[in-house]
Amino acid sequence: MPRFLRRTPPVAPDPGALVAEHLEAGRPTGWFEPLYAGADRDPDAVPWAQQTPHPYVVDWLDDPVVTPPGRRAVVVGCGLGDDAAELARRDFDVVAFDVAPSAVAWAQRRFRRSPVDWRVVDLLELPDELVGAFGLVVEVRTVQSLPGVVRDAAMHAVGRLAAPGGVVLAVSLVASSNEVSRTWQGPPWAQAPSELAAYRAAGLERLALEHPDPDEHGAMEVRLTLQRPAGSVPPGAGLPIVPTPG
Structure with a gap:
């Protein structure tokens, strides 16, 4: 008998297979939880986990296009929590949510001392208390990871989080044309340029x-x-x- 057993590295879940399975079952956001749970705390098994704040977010916070009203912020689809922790470090009052309980628990472990309010929330089923509650809304690579049948609804929901005068900062993969987007194999999917108009349905105006x-x-x-x-x-x-x- 060996003195100890080496832990077998987890097998990375196949996002494409998970999406197909859960979409067929009518759960378009249901695949995130098995992906995070199957990663078994190995960030390399999460395709979008960079373990650092997105540089677009950091650059924007250093030199914002417009100053958000107030210091209350929300991070949509927070994943492992880096963007949320960065906002909290800059003295924002931050709510960060993800549909995957395993992702939220993982983020909490990584940032135990951060004052972020971590929550399990489905973007497509926003609780009333979050609607119109934030001066700054940050969404990074969440909409692009959703199948096309719910992306418009997701962008609409992102917009609903913004308070009057509130600012939305969104980062997404976008195709150079609608033709390119139609043949894109995801997740993530390259959004069609025309899709971005969905934010207007939530009453937002594009600044940049x-x-x-x-x-x-x-x-x-x-x-x-x-x-x-x-x-x-x-x-x-x-x-x-x-x-x-x-």
Whole structure:
């Protein structure tokens, strides 16, 4: 008998197979939990886990396109928690949520001392208390990881989180044309340029669209800055929520 047994590295779950299985079962966001749980705390098994804040987010926070009203922020699809922890480090009052309980627990372990309010929430089923509650909404690589049948609804939900005057910072993979997007094999999927108009349905106005040239595959990572007009109430919200001045 050996004195000890070596732990067998986890086999990375196949995101494509998980998406197909859960989409067929009518659970378009249901595949995230088995992916995180199957990763067994190995970040290399999570395709988008960089274990550092996204550089687009850091750069934006250093030099924002527009100053958010107040210091309350939310991170959509927080994953392992790096973007949320960075916002908290910069003195934002942060709520961070993910549909996968394993991801939320993982983020909490990584950032035990961070004051982030970690929650398990499905973007497609937002609780009323989050609608219109934030001066800054950060969404990084979440919408691009959702199948096309729910992406418009997801962008609409992202917009609903913004308070009157609130700012949305979104980072997503976008195809250089609708034709490229139609043949893209995901996840993640390169969004069609025309899809980005879905944010307008949530009452947002585009302030900036920044990106490099398309890569050899015809896609680029885009940074969008949007804002809800000061007098606008998010769809489905009650009375306007006035952010606390920063």
